[in-house]
Amino acid sequence: MPRELLKGNEAIAEAGVRAGVQAYFGYPITPQTELLEYMSWRMPQLGRTFLQAESEVAAINMVYGAACTGARVMSSSSSPGVSLMMEGISYIAGTEVPVVLIDVMRGGPGLGNIAPSQGDYNQIVHGGGHGDYHPIVLAPASVQEAIDLTVLAFDLADKYRTVVVVLADGNIGQMMEPAELPPMQDIRTEYPDWAVRGAQGRERRLLSSIYIDPNVEEVLNYRIMQRWNEIQKNEIRYKEYYLEDAEYAVIGFGTAGRVALSAVRAARAEGIRVGLFRPISLSPYPYARIEALANQVKVMLVTEMNAGQMLEDVQKATNGRIPIEFYGRMGGVMPFPDEILAEIQRIAHSLVPFDENPRQSWMKRHAELLGTLQGKQ
Template sequence: MPKELLKGNVAMAEAAVRAGVEAYFGYPITPQTELLEWMSERLPALGRTFLQAESEVAAINMLYGAACTGARVMTSSSSPGISLMMEGLSYIAGTEVPVVLIDVMRGGPGLGNIAPSQGDYNQIVHGGGHGDYHPIVLAPSSIQEAIDFTVLAFDLAEKYRTIAFVIADGNIGQMMEPAELPPMRPLRTEYPEWAVRGAMGREHHFLSSIYIDPKDEEVTNYRLMQVWNRIQANEVRYREYYIEDAELVVVGFGTAGRISLSAVRNARAQGLKVGLFRPITLSPYPFKELEEISQHAKKILVVEMNSGQMLEDVQRAVKGRIPVEFYGRMGGMVPFPDEVLAEILRIQQEEIPLDGDPRQRWMERFAPIINWKN
């Protein structure tokens, strides 16, 4: 397929269509609404299911019902809407039915704003719904990746009967970039054995997340963890740039990773040994790979569009071997490459302590940037 100039939200929607999505349920919310709008036009024209739900709560439960039939299904939303979906996500995880979600993150907490953010890292990677479960989380940093990861999300969700997220931010959702869409896959004609589609010529069965005897629920939790172990062993994805001889490694995902890459290239042009590590799967997180990096590099800089939610996972991987610094913008603010470059230059020159809290150090440096007065 030739490259086309595509808007992120539309590209992800069309990628899902071509991946064979059979049903989409969603609710309008900026900055992902174009995705819903695209689906509203495309899916009925293809004889597939599109429904605008009355709320994100309803959308996720419609998705849950449709997923129980074994159909390829997805929804999309943005941060506050994802918060509303957490109840349903926990039920979906407990029922072990595959679903795909796209979260085009925006500034928060609360109503926040509609500007790009990465504030959903914790609610998606580290929890959200009640109980023990781990979704697969993919973070694109370009329109092409947004397309590719949307397709991949369906395959992974079904392979492991799990939740697969694509988390983009308002930047990825709203910007236009040349990218290549995949060919249209045929819709499936066979459905998994576990699907609830009517007890035609077979014993009736049901899908549920209820295991009223704690012994059974414990076994279910163990099974979920077994699946998670397989996912951790097989599905870690990341990109490395200029890592081989890098003394300072910048770690960032999605848009923050993309902006950091500009800064890293600029630093390289100045002769600095700087690289970028960009996690693609935020869950499972590339702990092992980061750990290896921390055995060769001298310093790490984590860049995020939040107050350091991934920072804690980086620290877990680095285990205090080398100093970690943090630079973040919050609430819908996006860092400029120059800001990241300035941090790179500073860290290259300064002695960074091994102990102490990188978030606290960043807050002190950051106060003048926002004209903070105590």
């Protein structure tokens, strides 16, 4: 396939189409609306189902129902819309049906704004719906990766009968980059042996998240956790840049990761031995690799477009063995590379010990920055 100049949202939609998605349900919300809009044109063209629901709550429950038929199904939304879907996601997890959800994150909390953000990390990776379940969460940093991870998301959802979230942000959704689309897969004709598609001539099947008897519910929970163990064993993904001889490591995912890449290159040009670790699977999280990196580098800098949500996972992985520093922008602000470069320089040239609480020390530094910005307004 030749390289095409593709907008993230549309590329994700077409990737879903080529992965054989049979039904899409959604509700418009910036900055992911082009994804839904593209589907509204493309799905009927192929004789597949596109449905704009009356709300995100309706959309996720339509996805839930369609997933029970064993069809490949997806939805997409952005932060506040995804918050509305949380109940449905928990039901989907409790029913053990495969679903792909795209979250193109924007500034929050609340209605917030439509600028790129990574404020949904905790909502998606660590929580959201009630109960013991873990979605697989994949974080693209480019249009190409958004395409590849969307296709992968469908395969993983099927393999583990789980929810897979592609966690992008407004930047990935709105950006155009050259990328290659995958070949078109055939729509499936064979359905899994749990799917409910009409029971004529066989014993009926029942899909539900209701287990009135707690002992039976506990068995379900155990099964979900067994599957999660398999996922943790098999599905860790990350990318490393310039880490071979690094004394310092920057850790960032998605857009924050690629902004950090520019900063790391600039720091390398100044002779600072720094590399970048970019987690791609946020759930399961690459704890073991980060733990190993803590034996190599002197300091890690976590950078996110939030107030340090992934920071806590890095701290868990490193367990106080080396200092961890943090730099974040919040509320829909995207950092420029020079901000992260300044942090790398500060760390590499620091003569004083680092604060034990990276978030508190970042907030002190950040107060000065916010003061300067307010002064300019």
